Amino acid sequence: MGTVTPGSRSRYAEYVSDVVFSAKNVFAVGPQGFGTYRAEWSPTAREWSFSPPTGPAELALVPGFVDMHIHGAFGVDFMTASSDELRQMARELRRVGYQALTPTTVTASLAATKEAVSHAEADDMFVGFHLEGPFISPKHPGAQPSSFIQPIPTESSDWDPLLEDAGLRQITLAPELPGADDLISRLSRRGVVVSMGHTDATFEQVEHAVALGASQTTHTYNAMRPLHHREAGTVGAALLDSDIYTELIYDRIHVSRAAASLLVRCKPIDRLIAVSDSTMAAGMPIGAELKMWGLDVVVGDKQVRLKDGTLAGSGITLLDAFQNLWEDFGLEAAIYACSINPGRRLGVSPKLWNLFNLEGHIIQQLESGEKPADF
Numbered sequence: 001m002g003t004v005t006p007g008s009r010s011r012y013a014e015y016v017s018d019v020v021f022s023a024k025n026v027f028a029v030g031p032q033g034f035g036t037y038r039a040e041w042s043p044t045a046r047e048w049s050f051s052p053p054t055g056p057a058e059l060a061l062v063p064g065f066v067d068m069h070i071h072g073a074f075g076v077d078f079m080t081a082s083s084d085e086l087r088q089m090a091r092e093l094r095r096v097g098y099q100a101l102t103p104t105t106v107t108a109s110l111a112a113t114k115e116a117v118s119h120a121e122a123d124d125m126f127v128g129f130h131l132e133g134p135f136i137s138p139k140h141p142g143a144q145p146s147s148f149i150q151p152i153p154t155e156s157s158d159w160d161p162l163l164e165d166a167g168l169r170q171i172t173l174a175p176e177l178p179g180a181d182d183l184i185s186r187l188s189r190r191g192v193v194v195s196m197g198h199t200d201a202t203f204e205q206v207e208h209a210v211a212l213g214a215s216q217t218t219h220t221y222n223a224m225r226p227l228h229h230r231e232a233g234t235v236g237a238a239l240l241d242s243d244i245y246t247e248l249i250y251d252r253i254h255v256s257r258a259a260a261s262l263l264v265r266c267k268p269i270d271r272l273i274a275v276s277d278s279t280m281a282a283g284m285p286i287g288a289e290l291k292m293w294g295l296d297v298v299v300g301d302k303q304v305r306l307k308d309g310t311l312a313g314s315g316i317t318l319l320d321a322f323q324n325l326w327e328d329f330g331l332e333a334a335i336y337a338c339s340i341n342p343g344r345r346l347g348v349s350p351k352l353w354n355l356f357n358l359e360g361h362i363i364q365q366l367e368s369g370e371k372p373a374d375f
């Protein structure tokens with residue numbers, strides 16, 4: 001079943017708003033794990049029941065996507081958006097399969113970060129926020145504005161209210177920075193996902209941070225110390241330590257298929273976390289010109305670049321990542337990486353259900369619980 005691949009695909013799936021679903025044979029993660037089931041939807045209880053299949057699967061049943069790392073989409077940027085704009089973005093993301101997300105800040109001033117976070121409850125789909133920076137390595141800023149990188153405060157600081165905010169679900173930091181040990185312990189102890197990224201940490205420094213509670217790597221391979229045969233680096237630790245959850249931007253641009261294959265082969269299936277790391281450019285028409293983080297950017301085909309051609313962040317949503325993962329690594333890996341694993345990390349249980357045809361398009365969405373689907 002891992003060999004099922006989508007064929008021709010459109011950028012965004014068409015969906016059918018409808019609560020009628022007659023029993024069908026589907027690929028799903030069901031009571032016996034991943035396999036083919038006959039799935040029946042109860043429109044009154046609004047839940048699935050599974051029985052043995054009566055024939056080959058015609059569809060794939062995929063829990064709503066959960067994105068732990070997303071800066072914006074559909075022309076909306078978390079750093080500057082109003083609550084109304086964020087709600088509009090959430091509606092668009094729902095149409096492409098999202099159930100939940102943690103809107104993510106970029107490295108910025110304290111005032112700008114606080115302003116962004118003040119909108120982190122704009123929509124029910126938002127389940128807290130992710131602080132990316134400012135405590136990152138100046139050696140690996142990636143697209144983060146370097147001028148706002150901060151040392152980790154070793155005493156009480158103006159950043160404390162943000163670090164103590166109950167909505168903080170994930171922080172991306174460089175664990176080798178002075179003061180990181182205390183911050184990692186303090187945050188991981190209260191359940192914040194401490195993710196190592198934009199980092200120059202050696203293999204040993206990563207293992208030290210893991211012992212203190214760090215548990216994830218941010219966009220694995222990108223903006224981190226690479227694997228060297230004498231010093232395996234952050235990447236080596238991410239590949240080798242099966243406890244570490246590993247984010248992956250799988251647009252096939254940020255990480256090649258070969259490097260992604262290595263990650264998929266090394267990691268237990270429950271440790272791969274697909275993220276979009278998307279910017280406001282995701283979902284915008286090709287050729288659109290936008291102002292983003294003070295830069296003039298042009299939207300390309302599932303990518304966004306500066307006018308001189310430099311990559312300026314990600315232009316995919318998790319739907320694109322899901323389709324790419326399905327095509328390259330099979331449906332089971334795609335479902336775990338885009339829905340189940342990030343959902344478990346954030347305590348989100350499946351509520352939205354995406355029905356995909358075997359070409360990789362969403363053809364119907366259903367929602368569990370009392371609230372009827374409203375798309």
Ligand SMILES: [Zn+2]
Nearest residue numbers: 069104132277
């Ligand atoms: Zn990011």
